[in-house]
Structure formats: structure tokens, C-alpha cells
Amino acid sequence: MKKSSAFIMVVPGLVILAVCLFLPLLRVLIPSFHTGxxxxxxxxxxFQDEYYLKIFMRTVKVAFITTAVCMAAGVPTAYFISRCQKKWRGILLSVSIFPLMTNSVIRSFAWINILGSNGIINRFLMAAGLVEKPAKLLYTDFAIIIGSVYLFLPLMIVTVAGVMENIEDDMMEAALSLGADRFKAFMKVIFPISLPGIIVGGILVFTGTLTAYTTPQLLGGNKHMVLATFIYQRAMSVGDWNGAAVISLIMIATTLAVIKGLNALSARLDRRGGNHA
Structure with a gap:
């Protein structure tokens, strides 16, 4: 009886999901298999077109670099926050998610003012005599990565901090008492325990970056398109809806493949940890 009641409660959500998501998706994707x-x-x-392949590789590269940078910056930050007093922990987490509270267009225009030819960075470099003319920072892969890191780093910090909060301080103190320095103790004790949370954060950052539209469009421009901006161009500017559907499915398949790979890695590491235990 309880199982049937639970199923009945889930049915409306499944119907809404099917009508609003899966049916429109199938309506767009099925014709793509019969194009050509x-x-x-x-x-x-x-994948035979050099231009298309270049956009695909740029998208994957930007997503991987953004994820790596977010991990490198987010994990130590999350550890620091998790070890703070509860009052300060809440304040620091609130500050860290501030980028998510602002509109994506506003965030991107802020970075345009920073990275542009007359932006803050170029004005500083020229005033310091480090460059003679403005450096090309805006409308590059670098600009897309910077904007993406700023946007998705909070996801990494919040996800990993939530895992690290549950790690007892005694574990670090035990490692230190056995002769390990703080870095070695972190890498040998804290990092392995936090790895599931780090992988979840990596999935959130990678999928968010891979499918992002506004930030790459405003910071990368038309000369540095990614899959999301390319889909929009094919559908809205060229009117090639089947071509846009093809690119959409490739983007979805890439995202699912990476998620599957990271989940498999997480499961493998969990098994190794259990065997060592």
C-alpha cells in the first residue's frame, strides 16, 4: 500500500517531466538521425568537418580547464571554510556563492570591463610599462575560462565544504602526531575522504561549463564559439534546426559520457579505499 501511494505521488512529476522535457527533446532529435x-x-x-570539430574541441577544452581550476582553487578554500567556526563558516559560504546571486549578463559585462582593451587589467599593464599596447584578453578562450571559473567555483566550494564538514579534526591530528606535515596529512587523509564530493563538484562544474551559453557568447564572441553558442547560431541565424539538433545531441552525449566516466572513477576509488581498509 505504501509503495503504491508513493508511486501515485511520483506520477504527476513524471508526466510533467515527459511532456515538458522528453517529448520536445525527442521531437527535435529524431529528425536529426534522418538528415543527410x-x-x-x-x-x-x-566530426569530419574541421570547423565543427574545432568548436567541439574548444568546448571540451574549456570545460576541462575550468573544472581543473575550480578543483585546484575550490578544494583548499572548502577545507579552510569547513575548519572555521560555525558562525564564520556561514558567512564565508554566503560570500562564496555571491556570483550565483547576480545575473549572468551583469557578471559577463563586469568581466568585459575588466578584460577589455580599455579594461582594468590592460590599463594597469600599460601604466606599469609591462606592455606597449593593450593585450588581447577579451574574446578569447582565456576570457571564457575566467568567466566560467568565476561562475562555477562556488558550486565546487559549497559541494566540497559540505563533505569536509563531516570529517573529524581528530583524523588530521592523528596524521600529524604520526610525523606527517600538514600538506601530506591533507593529501593522504582529508583528500581521499573528500574525493566523492570533489567528483560531484567536478561534474557540476564540467556540465555547467559545457552547456553554458551567456558567458561564452559575451566573453568569447563569434570567433570563439562553443557548442551552446554554435547551436543558437545554427537554429536562430541560419535556420538549420536539424543541424542544431545534431549538435545538441552531441553535446548531451559528451556530457553523459563524462558524468559516467567520473562516476566510474569515484566507484573504483571507493572500492580501493574499502579494500585498503
Whole structure:
């Protein structure tokens, strides 16, 4: 009886999800398999086209670099926050998620003012005599990565901090008492325990970066397109909806493949940890 009641409560949500998400998605994606001379020809042509492949590789590269930077910066920050007193922990977490509280367009325009030819960085470099003319920072892969890190770093910090809060201080103190320095104790004790949370944070950052539109469009421009901006161009500017559907499915498949890989890595590391225990 309880199982049937629980199922009945879930049904409305499943119906809404199917009508609002899966049916429109299938309506767009099914024709993409019949575009071209033979089934899947559009997908084969995508990876044979040098321009399309360049956009795909740029998107994956930006997503991986953004994820790596967020991990490198977010994990130590999360550890510091998790070891603070409860009052300060709440304040620091609130400050860390501030970028998520502002509109994506406003965030991007702020970075345009920082990275532009007349932006803060170039004015400083020229005033210091480090460069003779403004450096090309805006409308580059670098600009997309900087904007993406600023946007998604809070997700990494909050996710990892939530895991590290549950790690007892005694574990670090035990490692220190056995002769390990703080860095070694962190890498050998805290990091392995926190790895599931780090991987979850990595998934959130990677998928968010891979599918982002506003930040890459405003900071990368038309010369440094990623898959999301390319999809918009094919659909809205060219009117090639089938081509946009092909690119969309490739982006979805790439995202799912990376999520599957990271989940498999997490499961493997958990098994190794259990065997060592």
C-alpha cells in the first residue's frame, strides 16, 4: 500500500517531466538521425568537418580547464571554510556563492570591463610599462575560462565544504602526531575522504561549463564559439534546426559520457579505499 501511494505521488512529476522535457527533446532529435544521405550521416559529417570539430574541441577544452581550476582553487578554500567556526563558516559560504546571486549578463559585462582593451587589467599593464599596447584578453578562450571559473567555483566550494564538514579534526591530528606535515596529512587523509564530493563538484562544474551559453557568447564572441553558442547560431541565424539538433545531441552525449566516466572513477576509488581498509 505504501509503495503504491508513493508511486501515485511520483506520477504527476513524471508526466510533467515527459511532456515538458522528453517529448520536445525527442521531437527535435529524431529528425536529426534522418538528415543527410543515410542515417547518422549528419553526425559523421560533424566530426569530419574541421570547423565543427574545432568548436567541439574548444568546448571540451574549456570545460576541462575550468573544472581543473575550480578543483585546484575550490578544494583548499572548502577545507579552510569547513575548519572555521560555525558562525564564520556561514558567512564565508554566503560570500562564496555571491556570483550565483547576480545575473549572468551583469557578471559577463563586469568581466568585459575588466578584460577589455580599455579594461582594468590592460590599463594597469600599460601604466606599469609591462606592455606597449593593450593585450588581447577579451574574446578569447582565456576570457571564457575566467568567466566560467568565476561562475562555477562556488558550486565546487559549497559541494566540497559540505563533505569536509563531516570529517573529524581528530583524523588530521592523528596524521600529524604520526610525523606527517600538514600538506601530506591533507593529501593522504582529508583528500581521499573528500574525493566523492570533489567528483560531484567536478561534474557540476564540467556540465555547467559545457552547456553554458551567456558567458561564452559575451566573453568569447563569434570567433570563439562553443557548442551552446554554435547551436543558437545554427537554429536562430541560419535556420538549420536539424543541424542544431545534431549538435545538441552531441553535446548531451559528451556530457553523459563524462558524468559516467567520473562516476566510474569515484566507484573504483571507493572500492580501493574499502579494500585498503
Amino acid at each position: 544521405d543515410y542515417p547518422f550521416s549528419a553526425y559523421v559529417e560533424f
